[in-house]
Amino acid sequence: MHAQDRHQAILRRLRERGSLRVTDFAEELKVSAVTVRRDVEALAERGLVARVHGGALLPETAPAAAPAPRPTGAPPAPGLVFGLVVPAADYYYPEVIKGAREAAAARGIRLVLGISQYRPEEERAQVGQLLGHGIDGLLIAPCGPAGDQDWLAALGVPFALVERRFGDDVPGAERVVTDHAHGARLAVRHLARSGRERIGLLLRADSPHGALVEEGYLGGLASLGLPAPESLRFTITAPEADAERRDAQLDAFTGAVGAGLLDAVLVHNDHDAIVLLPRLRARGLSVPGDLAIVAYDDEVAALADIPLTAVAPPKRAVGVAAVDLLALRVADPGRPRHHLSILPELKLRASTP
Numbered sequence: 001m002h003a004q005d006r007h008q009a010i011l012r013r014l015r016e017r018g019s020l021r022v023t024d025f026a027e028e029l030k031v032s033a034v035t036v037r038r039d040v041e042a043l044a045e046r047g048l049v050a051r052v053h054g055g056a057l058l059p060e061t062a063p064a065a066a067p068a069p070r071p072t073g074a075p076p077a078p079g080l081v082f083g084l085v086v087p088a089a090d091y092y093y094p095e096v097i098k099g100a101r102e103a104a105a106a107r108g109i110r111l112v113l114g115i116s117q118y119r120p121e122e123e124r125a126q127v128g129q130l131l132g133h134g135i136d137g138l139l140i141a142p143c144g145p146a147g148d149q150d151w152l153a154a155l156g157v158p159f160a161l162v163e164r165r166f167g168d169d170v171p172g173a174e175r176v177v178t179d180h181a182h183g184a185r186l187a188v189r190h191l192a193r194s195g196r197e198r199i200g201l202l203l204r205a206d207s208p209h210g211a212l213v214e215e216g217y218l219g220g221l222a223s224l225g226l227p228a229p230e231s232l233r234f235t236i237t238a239p240e241a242d243a244e245r246r247d248a249q250l251d252a253f254t255g256a257v258g259a260g261l262l263d264a265v266l267v268h269n270d271h272d273a274i275v276l277l278p279r280l281r282a283r284g285l286s287v288p289g290d291l292a293i294v295a296y297d298d299e300v301a302a303l304a305d306i307p308l309t310a311v312a313p314p315k316r317a318v319g320v321a322a323v324d325l326l327a328l329r330v331a332d333p334g335r336p337r338h339h340l341s342i343l344p345e346l347k348l349r350a351s352t353p
Contacts, residue, residue: 082323123144270295
């Protein structure tokens with residue numbers, strides 16, 4: 001069983017029972033207790049579980065620490081419970097969850113987490129369970145297409161979308177998002193300032209943010225008067241979707257670099273940018289000499305053997321703002337709807353000149 005699967009199993013067990021013992025769960029999974037203990041430690045570092053002697057608890061059931069100071073101007077929220085449903089707890093969203101937990105604690109709100117695993121049916125089941133527990137508001141990053149989200153308007157509680165932009169199409173929706181187009185423009189401008197003129201784009205086909213990253217990429221090139229031919233834009237499938245096709249797509253990209261068609265690239269996401277490095281090296285191509293790379297997400301970009309310059313979405317700030325926005329809505333149901341957009345940053349490292 002992969003680490004990601006074990007993490008999901010631990011979170012699922014905690015949602016079902018509220019606690020687990022490391023030794024019992026290790027026996028159930030047929031792995032060592034050391035393995036489960038490390039998994040618990042990794043989840044605790046992300047704020048998803050609370051470690052206790054011999055096991056783990058959900059953070060909201062752990063012994064309470066001293067309450068954090070209430071933010072200036074924050075409305076009182078005694079006894080409020082918010083649900084937070086995100087697609088995954090192992091990539092991108094851990095920092096969003098941390099920010100939401102911090103903001104909820106500061107306001108005296110209990111936050112209950114649900115993980116949809118990118119499955120719409122699981123998402124609706126998680127929301128149903130939360131509503132059954134009596135939540136006062138919902139934060140959600142829906143995993144389905146925009147046209148399938150009308151069900152949110154019938155929940156009967158205030159809700160806010162997290163990192164999803166189709167709030168205009170869902171009655172009553174508020175939202176907090178990263179300005180991904182701005183992040184892509186930052187990357188393109190940095191690459192152009194470093195002397196690169198043939199700047200490509202490599203996108204993961206299943207990314208919910210891919211269209212916005214491409215929009216910013218094209219806008220950045222246009223503002224600089226640089227060409228944006230389709231031959232410089234590449235799409236790759238997820239590794240679990242079609243490994244053979246993905247290998248062919250990556251080979252096509254590295255072949256284009258070898259032929260001199262591009263000298264820089266923005267790659268969404270970090271994992272795919274890291275995968276490129278040994279493939280480029282196998283063709284005798286250097287980074288950043290032959291190809292400058294900017295990764296998008298900054299989850300693990302700094303850990304590559306050539307640390308990658310990366311666009312860093314403000315994930316924790318998104319979580320904080322989402323809780324604050326929903327708390328204000330609960331306190332004043334008649335206030336104007338808000339759509340908040342927060343700007344990412346560019347973290348400079350060794351993969352760009």
